[in-house]
Amino acid sequence: MPMPYYVSPEQMMQDKAEYARKGIAKGKSLVALEYADGIILAAENPSSSLSKISEIYDCISFAGVGKYSEFENLRKSGIRYADIKGYTYSRADVTGKSLANAYSQVIGNIFTKEIKPLEVEILVVEVGDIPEKNSMYHILFDGSISDYHQYSVIGGHAEVVNGFLREHYQELLSLDEALGLCHTALEKTTENKQISEEHLEVAILDRNIEGRKFRRIPLSELRARLKRA
Amino acid sequence: MIFNTQYQGSSFVELLQKDFKQLLTNFNDLHIHEKDSSLSLTKGTTILSLCYADGVLIAGDRRAVEGNRISSRRIEKVYKTDQYSAMAVAGVAGLCIDTAKLFRTELEHYEKIEGEQLVIEGKANKLAHMIRQNFPAALQGLIVVPIFVGYDFQQQRGRIFKYDVVGGIYEEESYYATGSGGKDAKNTLKKLYRKPLDEEAALKLSIEALYDAAEEDAATAGPDIMHGIYPSIKTVTALGVRDVPQDRIESLYKAFLDSKLPDNE
Numbered sequence: 001m002p003m004p005y006y007v008s009p010e011q012m013m014q015d016k017a018e019y020a021r022k023g024i025a026k027g028k029s030l031v032a033l034e035y036a037d038g039i040i041l042a043a044e045n046p047s048s049s050l051s052k053i054s055e056i057y058d059c060i061s062f063a064g065v066g067k068y069s070e071f072e073n074l075r076k077s078g079i080r081y082a083d084i085k086g087y088t089y090s091r092a093d094v095t096g097k098s099l100a101n102a103y104s105q106v107i108g109n110i111f112t113k114e115i116k117p118l119e120v121e122i123l124v125v126e127v128g129d130i131p132e133k134n135s136m137y138h139i140l141f142d143g144s145i146s147d148y149h150q151y152s153v154i155g156g157h158a159e160v161v162n163g164f165l166r167e168h169y170q171e172l173l174s175l176d177e178a179l180g181l182c183h184t185a186l187e188k189t190t191e192n193k194q195i196s197e198e199h200l201e202v203a204i205l206d207r208n209i210e211g212r213k214f215r216r217i218p219l220s221e222l223r224a225r226l227k228r229a
Numbered sequence: 230m231i232f233n234t235q236y237q238g239s240s241f242v243e244l245l246q247k248d249f250k251q252l253l254t255n256f257n258d259l260h261i262h263e264k265d266s267s268l269s270l271t272k273g274t275t276i277l278s279l280c281y282a283d284g285v286l287i288a289g290d291r292r293a294v295e296g297n298r299i300s301s302r303r304i305e306k307v308y309k310t311d312q313y314s315a316m317a318v319a320g321v322a323g324l325c326i327d328t329a330k331l332f333r334t335e336l337e338h339y340e341k342i343e344g345e346q347l348v349i350e351g352k353a354n355k356l357a358h359m360i361r362q363n364f365p366a367a368l369q370g371l372i373v374v375p376i377f378v379g380y381d382f383q384q385q386r387g388r389i390f391k392y393d394v395v396g397g398i399y400e401e402e403s404y405y406a407t408g409s410g411g412k413d414a415k416n417t418l419k420k421l422y423r424k425p426l427d428e429e430a431a432l433k434l435s436i437e438a439l440y441d442a443a444e445e446d447a448a449t450a451g452p453d454i455m456h457g458i459y460p461s462i463k464t465v466t467a468l469g470v471r472d473v474p475q476d477r478i479e480s481l482y483k484a485f486l487d488s489k490l491p492d493n494e
Contacts (some may be wrong), residue, residue, distance in 0.1 A: 081232060086334070087334050
């Protein structure tokens with residue numbers, strides 16, 4: 001009987017992490033950024049129908065990069081989780097923190113138990129009724145979770161975009177300015193890159209909207225706002 | 230693990246049925262006698278809706294009764310279900326409120342999972358399925374009868390759908406009223422409804438219809454000037470669902486009552 005090869009746990013984790021990292025690095029970047037009225041999410045996305053940004057609940061939004069089918073599954077289970085919770089308890093009991101923790105558990109489990117890790121990186125953002133209560137959770141392919149303020153970037157070339165935002169981010173930007181900043185930041189990923197408005201997917205969580213605070217910004221509005229920015 | 234659901238589709242109700250049965254009541258095993266239930270259950274009463282130039286209006290009085298006692302003066306029977314639709318419910322209050330909450334979650338769940346809203350017929354049909362599932366309960370006196378209204382962007386008008394206890398769905402052209410005082414409200418609507426109708430006239434008409442229902446039906450509340458409680462009214466137009474503010478309803482009611490005084494004639 002052939003003996004299975006011994007692979008040290010360390011080596012196995014490293015291999016899995018490298019595999020996942022490679023998958024994510026191929027993808028495009030996505031930015032979440034706090035502005036005066038809430039949080040804006042922007043991604044370079046050549047497809048107009050397969051979106052990376054989505055609504056989860058009243059104040060919570062989801063964004064994912066990497067393998068579409070994988071983060072799409074996570075997105076849907078997040079919506080199920082939130083709706084069940086809101087129906088059982090109350091709408092105010094659905095929080096970004098508990099959702100982010102649940103995601104972290106699930107993704108972490110898959111990373112350790114399955115042969116193939118998820119090639120995804122996701123953001124769970126929640127807008128608060130005052131800017132100090134905004135929260136942004138970043139969950140990595142191995143389930144590790146961290147929270148950010150001001151801005152957060154996921155996807156390939158995240159370091160470059162992060163570097164650019166570190167220098168140029170300001171608090172309490174208007175929506176137009178924040179949108180312009182996201183656009184320029186995403187263009188920094190490769191040299192002399194131009195991203196046309198059609199390839200930009202943008203949504204906001206606006207605390208001034210009554211009830212469900214998530215809103216996609218349609219192309220016509222996007223154009224007008226970028227012109228003003 | 231809450232994340233591993235068997236059900237993978239886009240309906241919230243089906244998700245509950247498959248993976249979260251404990252959150253739904255199973256009426257098949259329930260045996261309630263008609264006598265007991267009519268005495269102890271809170272019931273909501275008159276609701277109505279009518280189409281006007283900009284869309285559709287939906288209204289309900291605020292009274293709930295328990296046998297021959299008033300159990301609540303401020304119950305809400307009119308609910309916004311999504312951006313462009315609303316419903317009003319008559320019947321056993323507990324079930325009515327839950328149906329409205331469940332239906333709202335259902336529409337929202339579908340919209341989020343699929344990335345787009347159902348068309349108005351789709352929404353109306355979904356509600357019919359939910360009412361049909363309540364049929365075993367309805368047989369035992371636990372009745373829920375809603376009116377569903379929404380704005381149809383294709384036809385650019387408001388639309389009204391009425392239901393019966395078996396989940397039958399029927400579209401009404403101009404107006405409809407149901408619940409214990411529904412018949413009286415409908416009579417008023419029938420006599421006074423004229424097209425074209427603007428928002429102001431539609432509001433006045435709905436107020437008069439509810440007033441007439443309250444005059445004839447003990448389970449329907451009239452304007453309660455003492456407590457400052459008036460019917461709740463919502464409008465559904467291309468701009469979305471809007472609550473008609475209570476002070477506007479109050480002033481309309483006062484004007485209406487003034488016009489009824491004999492001195493003014």
